[in-house]
Amino acid sequence: MSDAAPLDRTERPPTRLRVSGMDCASCAAKVETAVRRLPGIEEIQVSVATETLTVRHGPGTSAGSIAATVRGLGYGAEDPDAVPVAGGLDAPWWRAPKSLLAFACGAALVLAYAVGHAAPATERWAFLAAMAVGLVPIGRRAVSAARHGTPFSIETLMTVAAIGATAIGATEEAATVVFLFLVGEVLEGVAAGRARASIRGLTGLVPDTALRESGGATERVPAASLRVGATVLVRPGDRVPADGTVVEGESAVDEAPVTGESVPRRKAPGDAVFAGTVNGDGALRVRVTAAARDNTIARVVRLVEEAQEAKAPTERLIDRFSKVYTPAVVAVAAWVAVLPPLLLGAPWDEWVYKGLAILLIGCPCALVISTPAAIAAGLSAAARRGLLIKGGAVLERLATVTTVAFDKTGTLTEGKPVVTDVVTFGRPERDVLSLAGALESGSSHPLARAVLAKAAEAGAPVPPAFGTRALGGKGMAGKVGGLDLFLGSPREAAARAAFTEEQAAQVSALNDLGKTVAALVVNGALAGLLAMREEPRADAKAGIDRLAVEGIGAVMLTGDNALRAKAVAGALGIEARAELLPEDKQRVVRELQAGGAVVAKVGDGINDAPALAVADVGIAMGGGTDVALETADAAVLHGRVADVARMIELSRRTLANIQANIAIALGLKAVFLVTTVLGVTGLWPAILADTGATVLVTANALRLLSVRLG
Incomplete structure (x- = not known):
């Protein structure tokens, strides 16, 4: 580090905006591409999970110009500190701009049908007007996206298809397709919002106020104002306002909101309690050990939101594929529309219509969202069970683990x-x-x-x-x-x-x-x-047995003497490697990897950090040192050995979900591509195929939020 450049204390703070309306990775890509084209842009980070845009830029670019660029793409752009972002505080879905536009387009379409029925001579113009209600905003977004570096956006494909359908006389169908497209966008937004709220909802577990003791009396203060070392009174039935240690009193505390444990745990002086858990039958005096921004729930929310931006290998592959896929679809649609009439003398109207339908079938939304939707849901489902996984790449890698190397003290034992x-x-x-x-x-x-x-x-x-x-x-x-x-x-x-x-x-x-x-x-x-x-630990044997059922081996690595290590390992039915220094643990992990094993290392101490870093997946146990938590790829926040097996099981389910999503997205497109070329289906089924596939893959991903892991 001695050669590193000195820190520039005058560095401009980044511009940070809340970007509303982003529903998937393709939305984030459009925003990033557009903003990157502005002068003086140094670094960009777009987060769909947190709906934020962070930009480091030179003095030649203002925050206003960045916001204007984002709004030009059809998204909202506001100061994040001026807009409430906690779950439940946002406007309801039906008041979102996309929803209002869909309602307006739907009303115009119904009116067009009524006018056409009453005055058939005006039917074409009525449907043109109804289509314009939805298509004009879509077209604006298409032009803006093309101007800012994304010519093959979903809005562009939709606009070309609708205008082309009108040109060949399918005006009623074009208007209906525009409406269905807008409905699909609304459904995508609702699904994305639900996935986003699933993790933000954790913040609502922490009470707004707390009873702080001061000078022999108690006063009600905002929970966010509590400082480390303060003492709070938690009455029976109250939620614990902060992470802390019990200093007086005994009570059963329901930790289900945080840990998922259905049985309340008895707490006595010296025991730790978590923010958001519910006190049972006795009053507790609790000394605060973490400020609001650092409590268990806040830390989980922050790290999971960051983790959702770390792309999994499958997601990166899909991103690369989609960049080639969409232009290829446009080319195929053009060939279908032009070649049969030119080479075979086929009717122009029929084949142009088929080409336009293929444009809609080829919309990449379902494919692009198939992986990140499942990853986000999997990470959120894990977090709600006290399993912190730092990114999609780690989530995918967990599914391939064949051997788990456990530390002894504080991991397999108390x-x-x-x-x-x-x-x-x-x-x-x-x-x-x-x-x-x-x-x-x-x-x-x-x-x-x-x-x-x-x-x-x-x-x-x-x-x-x-x-x-x-x-x-x-x-x-x-x-x-x-x-x-x-x-x-x-x-x-x-x-x-x-x-x-x-x-x-x-x-x-x-x-x-x-x-x-x-x-x-x-x-x-x-x-x-x-x-x-x-x-x-009480659950250690069950946790080891659960890994064995999944076909995963286990070994214990410890610095303790061989006799004690053998005794513990024997009770659990696993192999023990004893009297190991930190570098020895790292060496053993490398030996296991050289033998073909994919190794997850589980530990809670500083001496585990080298092995955690070299393992295919490093997992820190709850209550571990900060070094272990920072070095690890994942963390079992509540110290249950069985949670390691649960984490791997959730990873495997997420991977299966991703594979199913990709099959749904590509399978539906393949079916409708064939039926369109054969003349069996047209524009309506084409847009339904895209919208339906998007909704199906999102709904399939959201199933992970309620998965039962035993």
């Missing part, structure tokens, strides 16, 4: 030890837990927390201890009720109390299972053994 065995010698189990808990009381060490959690689970009281002291990596010593206590490693305990052969054998057996053993000595005699180990 990342904290639990007491698995309590072995007693001459004392009840509750007594052993009470005395061990007394020595560990107040300690924040993970093993101490495990002992205290086990004592609480068993209902064992924890009495006060006196004179407790840590013995430099050996253990803890102290007194409880006149008893001298030591809790530490078996080796140190053996120096204070003689172990029998049976007791030593029990220690060895527990160690062989990959467990850490702490020995409790009371007044110079061994009173008990507490075995601890990281246990797999």
Whole structure:
């Protein structure tokens, strides 16, 4: 980075506009092509998902000229900060300009039929007037698009077809085709709006206000104004206003709006809560850990909208194909209209009519939208389940994964030890837990927390201890009720109390299972053994099994010692590679790839970052470090192992949806191309084929929003 040019602090801020009316990738391409032709344009980013245009340009081009160019193409262009963009705040679909134009054209068409019936001599002129209501705005957009670098737009094909149909006397049909085209545009807009709103709707989960504590009192403030460190009161039935940590109170919290989990989760002090979740039966005091713009929901919305602009390989292929396809369709239509009459003496009217129908059949909208519609729906469906996928390319690549390499600590396990065995010698189990808990009381060490959690689970009281002291990596010593206590490693305990052969054998057996053993000595005699180990997450085995059903292998990569790694992996039925440094994990991933595997690496720590970066797909687990989240291609925000399988399943369903969409788009066009040349179908079925295919592929893509992943 030492050779990088210094940052220009005087760089002009980019012009940002909200562009309304963009329904698909071809709309974005028209806008980009037009704006790029303006002088001084340096960089352009057009987002259909967010309906925004961001342009970096020199002083020779004004924001006004950019907006005027966009409006000339038939789209709205406004200051994004002056127009509400959250889901539900936009004008209803029936008040959109395209809808109003379709209504006007439809009314004019009905009136033309009525006039033609009442006065047959005026029928042609009535239908010409009805057609003009819709065609004049379409023609303007066609001329503007051609002037700004897109001569083969859908509007151009529509205009040529309608004027040509009128020239050969098919005026009534031409007027009807224009109306059907406008109806198709309305349906495309409604479908695109629904897909867009599906992810924006998440923002509506966060309440507008919050009860912030200040000076011993509570005050209602805008949720967006909450700062990190503030404490808020969340009453039963309220939505949590921000990401935070519970500092007081216990309650069941319904996380279904964010995580999709149907069963509420019990929250206690120290537990994390997410903005937008619903508090259940108890009041909670929550310390805010993320500002409104950085909470879980805002982050998901922002990253998914960005991800929707990262084109998948199939989408890029379709874009390239469509640039050749549309001019080719125009050429074929011209040949059909001209060659049979010139070479075979066929009737001009008949073959010109067929050529015009082929123009309409060849409209590329359905084909162009087939992939991005499915990608956008797939990304949105994933986000609503806490699965963050950074772009269409990643979504497609997930479908090809054959091996998943998991980290252990914090990924396959909860990342904290639990007491698995309590072995007693001459004392009840509750007594052993009470005395061990007394020595560990107040300690924040993970093993101490495990002992205290086990004592609480068993209902064992924890009495006060006196004179407790840590013995430099050996253990803890102290007194409880006149008893001298030591809790530490078996080796140190053996120096204070003689172990029998049976007791030593029990220690060895527990160690062989990959467990850490702490020995409790009371007044110079061994009173008990507490075995601890990281246990797999509750859903880890089910998640691994689900991958196996999909034909995907799993392996565990960990820096932990081989004994503990083998114990966890054995419980899950997978292979373990242990005692690995970060570079070793990266090397193992490369070895798997060299053997022909497509590898997804799942981890949550800084030491996973190198392997995440080199894997075919890197997946960060929820609660992971920022480094892991930034390095990864995807993230399981809620830490469920089964979500990795769900993510891959959704990817495969999305890929199947894309393939079905392409088949629908091209299949319908092929059928109507043949029937048109044979004289079976004409202009009406031609435009219905295009509009119908567009609506079908969009509706098929939207099915992904409600897909059930189990």
